[in-house]
Amino acid sequence: MPSPVQSINPSPSETDAxxxxxxxxxxxxxxxxxxxxxxxxxxxxxVSVAEIAQAADAFPSQVTYYFRTKEALFVEAACRxxxxxxxxxxxxxxxxxxxxxxxxxxxxxxxxSPGLALFIEALTLARRRQDLAPLIxxxxxxxxxxxxxxxxxxxxxxxxxxxxxxxxxxxxxxxLALGSVLRGAATGVDPEASARDMLELLDSDMAQQAxxxxxxxxLQMVKAAPKDKHARSRTRSS
Amino acid sequence: MPSPVQSINPSPSETDAxxxxxxxxxxxxxxxxxxxxxxxxxxxxxVSVAEIAQAADAFPSQVTYYFRTKEALFVEAACRxxxxxxxxxxxxxxxxxxxxxxxxxxxxxxxxSPGLALFIEALTLARRRQDLAPLIxxxxxxxxxxxxxxxxxxxxxxxxxxxxxxxxxxxxxxxLALGSVLRGAATGVDPEASARDMLELLDSDMAQQAxxxxxxxxLQMVKAAPKDKHARSRTRSS
Numbered sequence: 001m002p003s004p005v006q007s008i009n010p011s012p013s014e015t016d017a018x019x020x021x022x023x024x025x026x027x028x029x030x031x032x033x034x035x036x037x038x039x040x041x042x043x044x045x046x047v048s049v050a051e052i053a054q055a056a057d058a059f060p061s062q063v064t065y066y067f068r069t070k071e072a073l074f075v076e077a078a079c080r081x082x083x084x085x086x087x088x089x090x091x092x093x094x095x096x097x098x099x100x101x102x103x104x105x106x107x108x109x110x111x112x113s114p115g116l117a118l119f120i121e122a123l124t125l126a127r128r129r130q131d132l133a134p135l136i137x138x139x140x141x142x143x144x145x146x147x148x149x150x151x152x153x154x155x156x157x158x159x160x161x162x163x164x165x166x167x168x169x170x171x172x173x174x175x176l177a178l179g180s181v182l183r184g185a186a187t188g189v190d191p192e193a194s195a196r197d198m199l200e201l202l203d204s205d206m207a208q209q210a211x212x213x214x215x216x217x218x219l220q221m222v223k224a225a226p227k228d229k230h231a232r233s234r235t236r237s238s
Numbered sequence: 239m240p241s242p243v244q245s246i247n248p249s250p251s252e253t254d255a256x257x258x259x260x261x262x263x264x265x266x267x268x269x270x271x272x273x274x275x276x277x278x279x280x281x282x283x284x285v286s287v288a289e290i291a292q293a294a295d296a297f298p299s300q301v302t303y304y305f306r307t308k309e310a311l312f313v314e315a316a317c318r319x320x321x322x323x324x325x326x327x328x329x330x331x332x333x334x335x336x337x338x339x340x341x342x343x344x345x346x347x348x349x350x351s352p353g354l355a356l357f358i359e360a361l362t363l364a365r366r367r368q369d370l371a372p373l374i375x376x377x378x379x380x381x382x383x384x385x386x387x388x389x390x391x392x393x394x395x396x397x398x399x400x401x402x403x404x405x406x407x408x409x410x411x412x413x414l415a416l417g418s419v420l421r422g423a424a425t426g427v428d429p430e431a432s433a434r435d436m437l438e439l440l441d442s443d444m445a446q447q448a449x450x451x452x453x454x455x456x457l458q459m460v461k462a463a464p465k466d467k468h469a470r471s472r473t474r475s476s
Contacts, residue, residue, distance in 0.1 A: 043366070117365070120362065120420065121362065122424075123420050123421065123423070123424040124358065124359065124362045124420070124424075126423075126424035126425075127355070127423040127424055128281070130426050132424075133424060133425050133426040136424045136425050137425040137426075140421060140425065168438065168439070171435075171438075171439060172414075172439045174417070175413075175414055175417030175418055175421065175435075175436075175439050176410075176413055176414065176417060176439075177417070178416065178417035178420050178421065179412070179413030179414060179415070179416035179417035179420075180413055182358065182361050182362070182416050182417075182420065183361065183378060183413065183416065185361070185364075185365040186360075186361035186362075186364035186365055186370075186371060186374050187364075187371050187374050187375040187378065188368050188371040188375075197409075197413075198413075200406065200409075201406070201409060201410045201413050201414075
């Protein structure tokens with residue numbers, strides 16, 4: 001199956017036609033495959049160009065030839081990975097028989113994926129690297145249009161109500177996924193709790209309709225809990 | 239006016255009672271004031287403990303005495319700043335006469351604030367520093383409870399409809415603010431466009447009701463635009 005990154009690759013004009021021939025495309029894709037696994041486990045700062053080259057059985061100069069910088073490689077790898085994440089979520093949700101179950105399957109799949117955490121790191125990086133903005137913008141467009149298309153298709157297939165806008169729904173889904181996972185990762189909650197949080201925010205009616213797998217509080221601390229009992233009850237005078 | 243950070247300070251047990259006396263509290267607060275301005279302009283990696291100490295007319299050992307690490311200082315400064323950002327947004331929105339205008343004033347104020355960008359950087363950092371999670375969790379609780387309280391109060395004051403849940407609304411507001419700004423900053427859109435994007439996602443009816451300041455597309459690229467016209471139209475075969 002061709003990779004979805006084909007459609008968000010830097011254009012020939014952006015890469016000086018370095019990867020327009022087939023062997024070049026293969027090496028480029030191979031480097032991305034290797035790099036994404038290293039980045040997933042160690043983050044941007046934990047991986048060097050030399051390590052990527054070694055793991056890919058290539059020379060460091062090949063990495064910089066195709067991607068110029070480690071940061072550009074990181075962002076491209078993260079953009080490709082989030083598109084896979086979206087595809088996997090669609091497959092996970094395709095069997096759902098009701099809209100709440102569909103939305104829940106999507107959210108649980110996306111929130112638990114290391115691809116989303118990687119993409120968030122790429123977004124943070126791109127804030128100070130505006131040369132990487134076009135690729136990120138195209139990735140969002142693709143995420144939104146794929147989400148729009150997938151939801152529209154299953155809605156027709158299952159005869160679900162047509163009272164919402166699939167395109168708006170897809171944008172809201174990804175914005176809330178970013179917001180919920182950014183918060184969840186920083187506060188040490190597990191992915192299931194982040195997904196429940198996201199579902200409540202996405203569509204409060206829907207979250208209540210969906211059968212839950214147990215009576216749990218909306219957000220559960222996993223690794224860390226506030227130590228200071230008094231902090232919350234102190235009042236602010238303003 | 240006392241700072242809102244009083245209510246989210248690390249507890250005495252967390253700081254070994256280092257700042258329980260008045261001079262200690264003043265120095266701690268002064269260091270936070272100085273640090274937040276430096277961090278806002280240069281980010282975490284662009285500022286050293288020595289520079290913070292120098293700008294605050296203090297010794298580096300005082301910075302580490304009160305905060306242990308630059309990262310802990312950064313997260314505390316960002317948490318304090320986002321609470322100010324929330325307060326400023328409430329003040330900016332307090333005169334609004336309709337719910338759509340209120341929501342728009344809140345969103346525009348928050349999205350344009352450097353406090354939100356700083357807080358996002360702190361969230362990204364805390365993902366790998368779970369010792370900082372409790373402070374971030376308390377900050378979210380405070381943001382949500384203040385948003386809940388402020389919206390509930392103005393809704394009663396203005397006799398707006400009571401058909402939504404203010405607590406859920408506050409959580410959705412902040413999750414979408416994080417998601418929209420994370421995306422907007424990475425793709426180089428201006429804060430106004432990010433605020434419009436956020437408003438559409440927050441409540442599509444409301445965004446349409448609110449008078450707009452001009453007929454502009456929902457998202458406008460400022461610094462960077464996709465160079466590759468063909469990228470979007472390439473189809474993916476899967």
